Amino acid sequence: MALIGVVAGTAVGVLPGIGPAMTVALLLPLTYGLEPAQAFILFAGIFYGGMFGGSTTSILLNTPGESSSVVTAIEGNKMARAGRAAQALATAAIGSFVAGTLATLALVLVAPVVVGFAVSLGAPDYLAIMLLAFAAVAAVLGESRVRGCASLLAGLVIGMVGIDRVTGQQRLTLGIPQLADGIDVVIVAVGIFAVGEALWVAAHLRRAPARVIPAGRPWLGREDWKRSWKPWLRGTALGFPLGALPAGGAELPTFLSYVTEKRLTRHPEEFGHGAIEGVAGPEAANNASAAGTLVTMLAIGLPTTAVSAVMLAAFESYGIQPGPLLFEREPVLVWTLIASLFAGNLLLLLLNLPLAPVWARLLRIPRHYLYAGILFFASMGAYAVNAQPLDLLILLALGALGFGMRRFGFPVLPLIVGVVLGPRAEVQARRSLQLSGGEPSGLLGGPVSYVVYAVIVLIVVWPLAARLRRRPG
Numbered sequence: 001m002a003l004i005g006v007v008a009g010t011a012v013g014v015l016p017g018i019g020p021a022m023t024v025a026l027l028l029p030l031t032y033g034l035e036p037a038q039a040f041i042l043f044a045g046i047f048y049g050g051m052f053g054g055s056t057t058s059i060l061l062n063t064p065g066e067s068s069s070v071v072t073a074i075e076g077n078k079m080a081r082a083g084r085a086a087q088a089l090a091t092a093a094i095g096s097f098v099a100g101t102l103a104t105l106a107l108v109l110v111a112p113v114v115v116g117f118a119v120s121l122g123a124p125d126y127l128a129i130m131l132l133a134f135a136a137v138a139a140v141l142g143e144s145r146v147r148g149c150a151s152l153l154a155g156l157v158i159g160m161v162g163i164d165r166v167t168g169q170q171r172l173t174l175g176i177p178q179l180a181d182g183i184d185v186v187i188v189a190v191g192i193f194a195v196g197e198a199l200w201v202a203a204h205l206r207r208a209p210a211r212v213i214p215a216g217r218p219w220l221g222r223e224d225w226k227r228s229w230k231p232w233l234r235g236t237a238l239g240f241p242l243g244a245l246p247a248g249g250a251e252l253p254t255f256l257s258y259v260t261e262k263r264l265t266r267h268p269e270e271f272g273h274g275a276i277e278g279v280a281g282p283e284a285a286n287n288a289s290a291a292g293t294l295v296t297m298l299a300i301g302l303p304t305t306a307v308s309a310v311m312l313a314a315f316e317s318y319g320i321q322p323g324p325l326l327f328e329r330e331p332v333l334v335w336t337l338i339a340s341l342f343a344g345n346l347l348l349l350l351l352n353l354p355l356a357p358v359w360a361r362l363l364r365i366p367r368h369y370l371y372a373g374i375l376f377f378a379s380m381g382a383y384a385v386n387a388q389p390l391d392l393l394i395l396l397a398l399g400a401l402g403f404g405m406r407r408f409g410f411p412v413l414p415l416i417v418g419v420v421l422g423p424r425a426e427v428q429a430r431r432s433l434q435l436s437g438g439e440p441s442g443l444l445g446g447p448v449s450y451v452v453y454a455v456i457v458l459i460v461v462w463p464l465a466a467r468l469r470r471r472p473g
Contacts (some may be wrong), residue, residue, distance in 0.1 A: 001038050002344045005045020006351060013053020014359070024050060024310045036318045037333050041340040043314060047307055048344045051290060052096055052352055055283055056359050059088045063194040063374055068250035069288050070189055070416050071258045075271070076279030080465040082274045088222050089356035091228045091276055092283040093349055099236040099284035100345040103291035108239050108338060109436050121245065123431040124445030128452035129245075133252055135456045136259040137414045148223050151410045154401075155418020158183055165423070166430050176388045187382045188419050191395045194378040194410050196402020198371040203365060203403070228280040231261050235284025242285075243292020250289040251420045255413070257285035291341065298334060 031039035053287075059076030062064050067472045079088040103277065138148040161172045162182030173179040220228070223332040235257045242253040261277040262268070271278060290307075297308045299322075315322050320330060327334055352359075405412055429443065436442020444450070 001041040002045040002340050003347050005042040006049040006344055006347045009046035009049020010053045013050035014056050023305050035409045037336045040337045044340050045344045048348050055092045062197045064189050071254040071282040075275050078274035086356045087220055087224055091280045093352045094233045095280045095284040096287040096347050097349040098232045102236045103288035104238045104341045107291045111201040122445050123428045124443055125448045127428040128449035130421045132452050132456050133255050135459050137255055137274055137417045140289050147410045148414050152414035152418045155415035157424040159419045159422030165427055178388050184385045185420055186385050187391055187395055190378045190382055191398025192402035194374055195399025198375050199403040200406050201371055227276050231277045231281035232284045235281040236288040239285035239288025240410040243289025244295040250286050250349055253289045254282040257281040
């Protein structure tokens with residue numbers, strides 16, 4: 001069942017614009033009529049297969065299916081264009097296996113402890129962690145901090161569209177009822193990356209013929225191994241605990257992993273041009289956070305990602321309620337599911353490592369056919385989210401925005417961070433102020449928030465202090 005799930009998940013996940021959440025939702029009917037244990041083993045395989053398929057399209061086509069694959073596209077696609085697509089896919093596959101295995105071990109060993117820590121965090125702590133993500137991506141990415149902040153601000157504005165979660169008032173909807181639910185993150189990611197990339201390629205193909213990009217050597221060299229193993233471990237260490245936070249998900253650890261690797265690398269000149277650490281770390285964080293989300297879903301009954309929400313619906317369709325008592329009431333089902341994660345991870349590695357050169361050959365398809373296919377699947381994926389034609393117009397508008405950002409050198413990642421985390425940060429900030437009766441001191445929580453705010457101050461102040469110190473006199 002795990003093999004069927006991994007193959008089906010990878011096959012559908014590789015389609016541009018269709019991420020793990022949509023893959024799981026599309027393949028959910030496959031589980032009907034099966035025993036619960038069989039269904040969830042199949043489901044776990046689809047989940048991991050869809051995640052790997054999403055990273056494949058991010059690396060090869062610069063088309064992430066969902067926001068957690070966005071960071072992989074930054075360095076992965078640059079590696080692919082430099083003729084190192086197979087190495088990028090290989091480090092993603094091995095990193096996913098290492099992180100998935102270690103995180104599943106952590107799920108077995110420390111699930112109760114992680115859940116206890118996650119539940120102990122308050123709204124001010126979550127707010128501090130999200131502000132750290134904002135400060136990190138705006139300060140570190142792009143050619144200038146001003147452009148990084150401008151991109152983040154644009155994302156925060158897009159994230160505000162829809163109904164205010166506290167007051168119920170409509171914001172920035174322009175009186176259009178379909179915008180009341182906001183603009184889905186999948187549409188934003190696919191529009192900015194897939195459509196923006198297609199427009200950018202089309203604009204340049206008129207001036208210069210497209211060259212065939214070589215697939216590169218199919219295996220990682222010694223230097224690639226040397227530069228990848230530490231990011232795999234650091235990505236796992238970030239992904240699992242942050243994925244287990246009730247306000248977590250995969251986006252935060254992948255963003256922080258990328259920023260961490262950019263700070264720690266011995267090859268800073270390669271970042272933005274295809275650094276292997278920028279693929280290895282975020283991919284490991286992405287897969288480790290998947291195991292973390294299962295901790296929260298199984299032990300608390302709280303879905304923190306779109307995928308875990310679909311899995312929760314599947315649990316309920318079998319009359320099983322995830323929560324603190326699940327490990328006592330359904331021990332065989334839970335431990336069978338966790339054991340299948342090890343099997344699914346291994347199968348994914350054995351299946352996709354030999355296929356890395358095959359996937360890399362997608363880049364040999366003539367550019368006009370390839371991007372026509374990307375636009376078709378991107379449009380289909382965006383339309384499938386809400387099944388309304390307005391989403392296609394929004395997709396085109398966001399594609400034009402993505403093209404403009406590439407043209408004028410604005411980093412796209414801060415925009416995605418603003419869209420994903422902006423509404424969550426707003427909810428946590430307002431919750432903190434409500435609990436303190438409107439006192440600003442309510443934004444400062446316990447020791448966790450103090451540590452995080454100290455890190456934010458370092459990120460913001462350190463470059464300024466270094467610049468002042470370098471000035472003569």
